[in-house]
Amino acid sequence: MRLSLTEADEEFRATAREWLLANAPKDRAPPDGQASRDYALAWLARCHRDGWSGISWPTEYGGRGLSQERLLIWYEEYVRARAPSVLDCTFVALNHAGPTVFACGTEEQKAFHLPRILGGKVIWCQGFSEPGAGSDLAALSTSAVVDGDHLVVNGQKIWSSFADVADYQELLVRTLPGSKRHQGLSWVICDMKSKGITVRPIENMAGVTHFAEVFYDNVRIPLSNVVGGLHEGWKTAMTTFGFERKTAAIGLQLELSVKIEDLIALAEPLPGSATAVRLGELRAEVAGLRSMTYRALLREPANASDGSLVRLSFGELAQRVYRAAMDILGPDALLNGSWTHDYLESYSETIAGGTAEIQRNIIAERILGMPRIK
Ligand SMILES: Cc1cc2nc3c(=O)[nH]c(=O)nc-3n(C[C@H](O)[C@H](O)[C@H](O)COP(=O)(O)OP(=O)(O)OC[C@H]3O[C@@H](n4cnc5c(N)ncnc54)[C@H](O)[C@@H]3O)c2cc1C
Structure with missing residues (x-):
């Protein structure tokens, strides 16, 4: 399949190529830890400063609002320039958490989170899998009980990529006590600095601490952090998977x-x-x-x-x-x-x-x- 590109698309390509040639870091990104966070955020902030982050994101949240064809051109030039791997700790925020907030979030959630993501200010991680719920995600048991205007979360997640350096987590929890399977779940934005969170990094066989276990002990999360409706989390999670498995x-x-x-x-x-x-x-x-x-x-x-x-x-x-x-x-x-x-x-x-x-x-x-x- 070939893209049918206009002259303006080719100009866009030339500008992207020139910018990447001048700006893509030549040193190799640190594989994990705080150094990888600093490196990834600095690179994203630099892209953003010159208008090269959020190519297809809406302009009102800091993106460029360009077509999918332009996004593909950007990626073609990006890999050609051997710019830092896209699978760094900004991956979750840019590729599925941010898009999910955009697709399902409230105006306040979008206005607060999306510009911070694109500007290279924050790292996100994903808290879906549990020791007893991976492929069978609907078996998850981490609970979040409504207490006034907060949820109180207890349980454990595992394999949460970049959790050790993250500011926020897209967290899938069971909010309706006694509910089964896909019912009664909620997708919430969890501030990783909240009291009661313990992150235990796991080293993979390449010697990289890419992911972590995360434990929640009476963690309080404002109800206003629910994305896509209380007890409607399965639908929101499917939106996340839609991005994660396709465009990410x-x-x-x-x-x-x-x-x-x-x-x-x-x-x-x-x-x-x-x-x-x-x-x-x-x-x-x-x-x-x-x-x-x-x-x-x-x-x-x-x-x-x-x-x-x-x-x-x-x-x-x-x-x-x-x-x-x-x-x-x-x-x-x-x-x-x-x-x-x-x-x-x-x-x-x-x-x-x-x-x-x-x-x-x-x-x-x-x-x-x-x-x-x-
Ligand atoms: C590099 C990496 C990063 C990850 N990052 C994250 C993250 O950021 N956040 C997060 O929440 N999770 C993350 N995960 C976890 C990942 O989503 C799960 O590992 C995956 O969904 C499988 O779940 P499991 O490990 O529990 O295996 P299981 O579900 O226990 O599966 C074990 C085996 O059984 C097979 N199996 C299970 N059910 C079926 C079935 N119905 N039909 C056929 N075969 C089946 C599986 O294919 C697998 O081979 C990450 C995993 C990796 C490797």
Whole structure:
């Protein structure tokens, strides 16, 4: 699939390219902790200062209000310039918490939070998964009881990315005592500095503390922080997943097209060799994924199940690309850039945001119309 771009779009591309060339940091971002927060916020604030954050966000909340095509052009130029990975600690706020507040929040919530997100002032994390509720999110049990004009939260979340450096959390809790499954949940904005919150970081196999357990002990959250209505949280959470599984990963998917070209350049395969064939096939698959991503983003009306197709294809393809890098580069992978790190991290791409099996279930039921497994 090709974008049909106007002359004005190409001018936009040229301006973005020039700005990124002059401004994209050359040093590598710190992987985690306070240093990663400082780095990510400084970079986002710099983008914002020059009008390069919130490309497609509405202008009244600090965005540029531009088309999805321009957003894609920005991402193309962004990855081309090898600007900092989009999967840094601003990811949740920019890609699904902010968009959810925009789609479902009150005017006050939007006016307060959205400009702070785009201006690089705050980090958000997500508190959905629990030890007993991951794929089966509706089984969640963290409770929030109404007490006057507040909710009082007790329970535990797990795998909350960037929770150790976050200011706010998109938190899904059970607000209707005794309610079951999808009923009686609420999506609330939790101030991570609230009394009663304990964050315990978890180190992943790449040696990075990307996520954390979060414990809530009588944490008081104003009722005015509920987004999308009290007890209506499942609907709001599905809006979040809509963004998380579809638009959130565009930057990551486009990053893969740069990675495969880098790998081909490093590998220098002999024409016709098994390595050349393997890399050629991967390059073709990456191009296919890119087309799927563009179609998912530009399709009108939007198709909610596109997200699962793109998410699943990306996760499995990323693993094949980084596996090939390990096989082909061998020990050189340790010397050339971040291949080893990317390889280890790629295992999480078929888990985060819903596992590959769950995406397959969604595709089977909602796209192929197959019967639901009881
Ligand atoms: C890098 C990373 C970042 C993450 N960040 C966050 C975050 O910020 N916030 C957050 O809330 N969560 C986050 N998660 C958690 C993630 O959403 C869950 O790990 C995921 O939903 C799976 O849940 P689980 O780990 O409880 O596994 P389980 O649900 O226990 O699944 C275990 C296995 O069973 C399979 N399975 C389960 N149910 C079915 C079914 N119905 N059909 C077929 N197979 C099934 C799964 O596919 C999986 O292989 C993150 C995870 C990772 C890896």
